[in-house]
Amino acid sequence: MSLELKDVSVGPKGGKPLFAPISLQVAAGEVGTLMGPSGIGKSTLLDAIGGHLAHGFVVSGAVRLNGRDVLAQPAEARRIGVLFQDALLFPHLSVGDNLAFGLARSVRGAARMQAVDEALEQAGLAGFAGRDPATLSGGQRARAALMRALLAEPEALLLDEPFSRLDAELRADIRSFVFAHLRSRGIPGLMVTHDASDAEAAGGTVVQL
Amino acid sequence: MKGDGRALRAVVAVVLLGGVVLPIVAGFAQTARAAFGVLPAIGAVEWSFAPWMQLMHLPGFGTSLRLSLVTGVGSTVLALALAFGFCALMHGRVQPAAMGRLLTPFLAAPHAALAIGLAFMLAPSGWIARMVSPVLTGWVRPPDLATVNDGWGVALIVGLLIKEVPFLLLVIGSALGQLPVRQHLAAGRALGYGRGVVWVKVIMPQVYPMIRLPVFIVLAFALSVVDMAIILGPSNPPTLAVAIVRWFSAPDIALILPASAAALLQAGIVAAAVGAWIMAERLVKRWGRWWLRRGGRGHRAGPGLWAASVVVAGLMLLGGLALISLLVWSFAWRWSFPQALPQSWSLKGWMSPGVGWGRALQASLGIGVATTVASLLLAVAWLEGEDRARRTRAGWAQALIYLPLLVPQIGFLYGLNVLFLRIGISGGMLAVIWAQMLFVFPYVMIALSDPWRAMDCQHVRAAAALGAGPWRRLFSVKLPMLVRPLMVAAAIGFSVSVAQYLPTLFMGAGRIATLTTEAVTLASGSDRRVVGVYAVLQAGLPFLAYGxxxxxxxxxxxxxxxxxxxxx
Incomplete structure (x- = not known):
């Protein structure tokens, strides 16, 4: 599996692109990093790859995921997960239901509960299924959000500064937790960050925008 | 990706154009035809200015026109000044949540019920006179004073203020929430300006542009209100809007033509008043700039703000007592002047056969639920269509939402009814529901738009990244997260529907009696106990909905x- 960007650029419709075209290949289990000053369009690039681009913006170039051209597909069909800066657990659902939200519909009945319970256990959140997401700590929320993303079985994961809200100790902890999961499942990751230590920990290609 | 939601948006556009814009335009066209002499249904087929000439010579026309202008413009100017004064004094001293709880009863109470309660309070034999008699006044029987339906329209202005000031407080409050008020106050006071003057010179100029549209709505409404003006306003001659309703429903059908001319004139008056208001804004702006540049620190603005706040508090007290008086009267039995409370209580007002509130309640409930559900569906479809197109609302679309609130109902409802008669739905439930939706939908849409946009769209993206398609995103993420604003929008829509008078009266063709039409009809001269029952029910429905x-x-x-x- 691999995520491949070829001459990708983003900009306002009819306007100048935000940055020079980017080409990058991230192999299975690796994490590529995009770095650059604020406002250059790093998050916009992730939006373009994930299919969340705001109206009035256009993307050029090609994004291939396992050989599939994803730019023509709607966000929900791309199989590209996203970890946001905030964990973004749905406030109206319990922690367990949040995780189950990502689960494919083909997983039915008791198997759904089981998959959720297993994921919670891997995240050190065993027994949290019935909890209100608002009662979780920052680290717990980040781990639950990763598990929710992974249960959707994404073919790639985008990380939009997902660690920036965590304090230093927790940051290293969650970071290695996320990277280990990507590595063991062979999912290519693409991360946007301001923090050089994030890029170092990711260990993959670093692109400066 | 481009085609996302195109079908949905097309459906919404067709429903809105056909269901909202077309009836208003067609209704106006029909009214205009009749205003210039053409209404084949009554045998009038020749274009002429005769209806206008006839209108000029109708007894009381000039007085009616003057009364409409004085009460409409006067109440709007007063309401705005009072609301600003109250906000200047209370902002930061009252929690927004507490303020919301204080305002909700006044926003929820229908105009008719409030007006009836106010008449119970202010009348020579009303509660206020009873509370102070005979100890302070020496009255042992009701004095011969015109305190309600007075010739100047004072009672009507008071009634309008009780409804309009809370509405303006609500919109000013939400505008203030978007401004750095504390910092600006601190900055202004650090420069030596008095608190009140910082409000007038710094905060108000920032707030006003944000509440301009609601002010226009208040102005348009106050100029053309019917139900409240029937109950509280001058009766002979009445305000223009009431006079038009009387002419339309007079036994002499020849009056329909001058009535149509007057209905068109009513629309013109609203347009002219809004135009004049905009001119006045410019003058105030110019004068205000000159005043600002002089740099007066005005440490003596305090008393004015206090006076405004005391008046607002007095209005709210009066309004609250008016609603309570409805309840008291509905359970009263013997209550002779000048007793402060009934001498005996009874359920007879509620129980007597022939009072017949059951059917009116049923009609109000049915129409209210139908219009609310339909409006909510349309609003959600519209907002979801915007989301899928990933675009913000165009200016014309926003104007379309406000259109039914800015044009006077009387201007097009009669004409619309002529069309409904022709397609054979006049006098039926469908006609009433349709006509009410014209006014319910805008409020539902306005109430839902801000929370919908404020919803964290990242959550929706997160759902898409998890493989949820557009319909699943709508039903399992957006709508559940928006349950609270959806319920509030539904409560507002239901309250607006329950309060509708003119659409029910005209489209129902007298065959559909709701709590509102019955209460307004009974208000003049019927047994106060029975009127109290209807008004309690009319006010009770919106309160239940908000609850x-x-x-x-x-x-x-x-x-x-x-x-x-x-x-x-």
């Missing part, structure tokens, strides 16, 4: 702090 809007989300999400907290 449910608070209770349902609190129950559904009792274990979801993220949603309960976010709503505060």
């Amino acid at each position: 449910a809007a608070l209770l349902v989300p609190a129950l559904v999400y009792r274990n979801r702090r993220g949603l309960l907290g976010a709503a505060e």
Whole structure:
């Protein structure tokens, strides 16, 4: 599996692109990093790859995921997960239901509960299924959000500064937790960050925008 | 990706154009034809200015016109000044949530019920006279004073103020929430300006542009209000809008033509008043700039603000007592002047056969639920269509929402009814529901738009990244997260529907009696106990709706702090 960007650029419709075209290949289990000053369009690039681009913006170039051209597909069909800066657990659902939200519909009945319970256990959140997401700590929320993303079985994961809200100790902890999961499942990751230590920990290609 | 939601948006556009814009335009066209002499239904086929000439010579026309202008413009100017004064004094001293609780009863209470309660308070034999008699006044029988239906329209202005000031307080409050008021106050006072003057010179000029449209709505409404003016306003001659309704429903059908001319004139008056208001804005702006540049620190603005606040508090007290008086009268039996409370209580007002509130309640409920559900569906479809197109609302679309609130109802409802007669739905439930939706939908849409946009779209993206398609995103993420604003929008829509008078009267063709039409009809001269029963029910329905809007989300999400907290 691999995520491949070829001459990708983003900009306002009819306007100048935000940055020079980017080409990058991230192999299975690796994490590529995009770095650059604020406002250059790093998050916009992730939006373009994930299919969340705001109206009035256009993307050029090609994004291939396992050989599939994803730019023509709607966000929900791309199989590209996203970890946001905030964990973004749905406030109206319990922690367990949040995780189950990502689960494919083909997983039915008791198997759904089981998959959720297993994921919670891997995240050190065993027994949290019935909890209100608002009662979780920052680290717990980040781990639950990763598990929710992974249960959707994404073919790639985008990380939009997902660690920036965590304090230093927790940051290293969650970071290695996320990277280990990507590595063991062979999912290519693409991360946007301001923090050089994030890029170092990711260990993959670093692109400066 | 481009085609996303195109079908949905097309459906919404067709429904809105056909269901909202077309009836208003066609209704106006029909009214205009009749105003210039053409209404084949009554045998008038020749274009002429005769209806206008006839209108000029109708008894009381000039007085009616003057009364409409004085009460409409006067109440709007007063309401705006009072609301600003009250906000200047109370902002930062009253929690927004507490303010919301204080305002809700006044926003929810229908105009007719409030007007009836106010008449119970202010009348020579009303509660106020009873409370101070005979100890302070020496009255042992009701004095011969015109305190309600007075020739100057004072009672009507008071009634309008009780409804309009809370509405303006609400919109000013939400505008203030978007401004750095504390910092600006601190900056202004650090430069030596008095608190009140910082409000007038710094905060108000920032707030006013944000509440301009609601002010126009208040102005248009006050100029053309019918139900409240029937109950509280001068009766002979009445305000123009009431006079038009009388002419339309007079036994002499020849009056329909001058009535149509007057209905068109009513629309012109609203347009002219808004135009004049905009001119006045410019003058005030120019004068205000000159005044600002002089740099007066004005430490003596305090008393004015206090006076405004005292008046607002007095209005709210009066309004609150008016609503309570409805309840007291509906359970009163013997209550002779000048007793402060009934000498004996009874359920007879509620129980006597022939009072017949059951059917009116049923009609109000049925029409209210139908219009609310339909409006809510349309609003959600519209907002979801915008989301899928990933675009913000165009200016013309925003104007379309406000259109039915800015044009006077009387201007097009009679003409619309002529068309409904022709397609054979006049006098039926469908006609009433349709006509009410013209006014319910805008409020539902306005109430829902801001919370919908404020919803964290990242959550929706997160759902898409998890493989949820557009319909699943709508039904399992957006709508559940928006339960609270959806319920509030429904409560507002239902209240607006229950309060509708003119659409029910005209489209129902006298065959459909709701609590509102019955209450207004009974208000003049019927047994106060029976009027009290109808008014209590009319005011009670919106209160129940608002109660449910608070209770349902609190129950559904009792274990979801993220949603309960976010709503505060």
